[in-house]
Amino acid sequence: QIQLVQSGPELKKPGESVKISCKASGYTFTNYGMYWVKQAPGQGLQYMGWINTETGKPTYADDFKGRFVFFLETSASTAYLQINNLKNEDMATYFCARYVYYGRVMDAWGQGASVTVSS
Amino acid sequence: DVVMTQTPVSMSVSLGGQVSISCRSSQSLVHNNGNTYLSWYIQKPSQSPQLLIYKVSNRFSGISDRFSGSGSGTDFTLKISRVEPDDLGVYYCGQGTQYPFTFGSGTKLEIK
Numbered sequence: 001q002i003q004l005v006q007s008g009p010e011l012k013k014p015g016e017s018v019k020i021s022c023k024a025s026g027y028t029f030t031n032y033g034m035y036w037v038k039q040a041p042g043q044g045l046q047y048m049g050w051i052n053t054e055t056g057k058p059t060y061a062d063d064f065k066g067r068f069v070f071f072l073e074t075s076a077s078t079a080y081l082q083i084n085n086l087k088n089e090d091m092a093t094y095f096c097a098r099y100v101y102y103g104r105v106m107d108a109w110g111q112g113a114s115v116t117v118s119s
Numbered sequence: 120d121v122v123m124t125q126t127p128v129s130m131s132v133s134l135g136g137q138v139s140i141s142c143r144s145s146q147s148l149v150h151n152n153g154n155t156y157l158s159w160y161i162q163k164p165s166q167s168p169q170l171l172i173y174k175v176s177n178r179f180s181g182i183s184d185r186f187s188g189s190g191s192g193t194d195f196t197l198k199i200s201r202v203e204p205d206d207l208g209v210y211y212c213g214q215g216t217q218y219p220f221t222f223g224s225g226t227k228l229e230i231k
Contacts, residue, residue: 044209044211044222044224045160045211045225047219047221047222049219061219062219095167095168097168103158103173103174104156104215105158105170105213105215106158106160106170106213107170107173109167109168110167112167
């Protein structure tokens with residue numbers, strides 16, 4: 001069955017970097033895009049951007065340009081989100097989600113990876 | 120960006136009852152290709168979101184027919200009939216017609 005398994009919770013200090021992984025299984029990795037979605041504590045869902053898993057080209061929403069990096073390890077069917085120079089406002093749960101081009105929807109989601117930023 | 124406005128913010132319903140959640144977009148969600156990319160998701164407590172409905176009214180695989188989506192242009196509705204305990208959570212609408220993808224702010228469904 002289709003699964004997206006994300007890495008575990010992270011505790012980081014402001015200014016550090018964090019890398020979150022999202023390992024896909026049960027489908028052909030390069031046939032679907034990979035979206036990233038942020039959920040701050042007690043808040044709703046915020047689209048961060050996506051990566052084309054066929055070409056490796058990332059696209060970032062305006063609020064996530066600069067410190068956020070999407071990249072792939074295609075041979076391992078894994079997508080990554082790296083956040084550099086962490087700030088307090090980056091404290092959130094980050095979801096990866098499989099993007100279906102024809103329906104323009106996210107039809108499978110990872111379990112989420114929480115990032116805590118504290119000095 | 121397209122702004123998605125959901126109402127109500129929260130609602131309480133008795134088991135077996137019916138609810139309607141409204142989602143309005145700041146611009147038409149009809150794409151140049153004629154499709155309308157409006158979807159609905161549920162986030163159950165302590166879980167990741169799950170797709171319920173795509174392209175306004177198409178139920179995703181395995182989704183009960185108690186869930187139905189309707190609407191057009193800028194006005195959309197999710198109806199849940201014969202509410203069950205497992206339906207509690209936060210419901211989000213989302214649009215993929217225009218970049219960037221945007222979500223509504225969510226409607227929390229509680230069971231009386």
